[in-house]
Amino acid sequence: MDFDLPEDIRLMQATINKFVNQTLEPLSAQIEEDDAIPEDVVQSMREMGLFGMSVPEEYGGLGLPTLGECLVYEEISRVNSSVRMRFSTNNGIGSLGILYDGTPEQRERFLPSIASGEKTIAFALTEPDAGSDASAIRTSAVRDGDQFVLNGRKMFITNGAIADLITVLAVTDPDKGARGGITAFVVAKPTPGLEVGKLEKKMGLRGSGTAELIFEDCRVPVDNVIGGEEMIGRGFQTAMKVLDKGRLTLAASSVGMARKALELAVLYAKQRVQFGRPIGEFQLIQGMLAQMATEIYAGQTMVYRTAWQKDQGRPVRKEAAMSKLYCTEMLGRVCDSALQIHGGMGYMKEYAIERIYRDARVTRIYEGTSEIQKLVIAKELLRD
Numbered sequence: 001m002d003f004d005l006p007e008d009i010r011l012m013q014a015t016i017n018k019f020v021n022q023t024l025e026p027l028s029a030q031i032e033e034d035d036a037i038p039e040d041v042v043q044s045m046r047e048m049g050l051f052g053m054s055v056p057e058e059y060g061g062l063g064l065p066t067l068g069e070c071l072v073y074e075e076i077s078r079v080n081s082s083v084r085m086r087f088s089t090n091n092g093i094g095s096l097g098i099l100y101d102g103t104p105e106q107r108e109r110f111l112p113s114i115a116s117g118e119k120t121i122a123f124a125l126t127e128p129d130a131g132s133d134a135s136a137i138r139t140s141a142v143r144d145g146d147q148f149v150l151n152g153r154k155m156f157i158t159n160g161a162i163a164d165l166i167t168v169l170a171v172t173d174p175d176k177g178a179r180g181g182i183t184a185f186v187v188a189k190p191t192p193g194l195e196v197g198k199l200e201k202k203m204g205l206r207g208s209g210t211a212e213l214i215f216e217d218c219r220v221p222v223d224n225v226i227g228g229e230e231m232i233g234r235g236f237q238t239a240m241k242v243l244d245k246g247r248l249t250l251a252a253s254s255v256g257m258a259r260k261a262l263e264l265a266v267l268y269a270k271q272r273v274q275f276g277r278p279i280g281e282f283q284l285i286q287g288m289l290a291q292m293a294t295e296i297y298a299g300q301t302m303v304y305r306t307a308w309q310k311d312q313g314r315p316v317r318k319e320a321a322m323s324k325l326y327c328t329e330m331l332g333r334v335c336d337s338a339l340q341i342h343g344g345m346g347y348m349k350e351y352a353i354e355r356i357y358r359d360a361r362v363t364r365i366y367e368g369t370s371e372i373q374k375l376v377i378a379k380e381l382l383r384d
């Protein structure tokens, strides 16, 4: 076993570290205040290739292995998870369907502008009545010649309002459901019949937009069915494969956020004096710090190991679900302890832990709740 990172990944990590410390860290409070990421920061991320980390070099991306991508997510999320979400749909849930199952022509057509960040791509699966039960989606796609006509509503769509392209899951055969009845499309914006609906006001992740998308007789060419004619009805499988990877990268981000919470807790424990001593000298505080550090180490190791396994071309459905489950639950515990160590100050907006605590909460919900991860893990165990 070799636990040293390859040279090129270490270089990438160092570059990202510099960007994070010099550019992002000082801006984090402003992003929170303005609920927006400054455009020059987005442009810097484009120039660094962050929008195309997972896109192969032949389409203009960096072609990073999953391990490299996870490390980037971990470092960026250490300071601001909203910033990660700005480019993660281009690398993950938005683009992966095209990369995995798209035709060569579709890859040529869509991936270069996704990789450069010129275009933002979102992923639209969730609906008001279909969250965990993803195969219960009702957005319909009815064929009319060489077009499909889409009708329905999608909700909680990350980058939905700003997206130029959207990977949309819709029902093409209601009788077949997840097995042959759901199709994945790429829908461009603007397309008549596609409107951005409500913009959500969230508990956290300020700076990352979450929108409703409304399809009313929205006509999409058959050419935009991911994978072409032969993939009509096979979109659910595409979506599930995409989520397998999304869950792993989200686990990596959770490790980054947890590391930051621990760093803040250690700093505070050294500075805060009570009963005549820094509180870090008290064993109850030390116990919390030790527990946090141990759990972060466990989560980080799971992520790296699963990423390595994926880079070997081996299946990771179970391990990605385990990583997502463990790392996001671990993040919840770590943030709670970090806030506890901060005492009353941790509840105040001037301390970064207050934001991280709020930002962390959704990780146990989106891209599949903890409960769904357990179902996926158990299903794999019983199948094995």
Ligand code: COS
Pocket: 093, 123, 125, 126, 131, 132, 133, 134, 135, 178, 179, 236, 237, 238, 240, 241, 243, 244, 317, 366, 367, 368, 369, 372, 375, 376
């Ligand atoms: N990769 C590829 N194919 C997969 C798959 C995966 N990870 N998971 C399931 N499939 C396939 C199955 O193999 C099956 O197809 P076949 O019969 O052709 O083999 C089909 O998809 C249906 O699978 P299943 O019966 O497991 O579907 P369910 O309706 O029971 O749903 C869960 C399974 C609950 C796991 C799924 O609905 C899910 O992941 N829900 C959460 C959705 C989510 O994460 N939402 C977050 C918002 S999106 S950012």
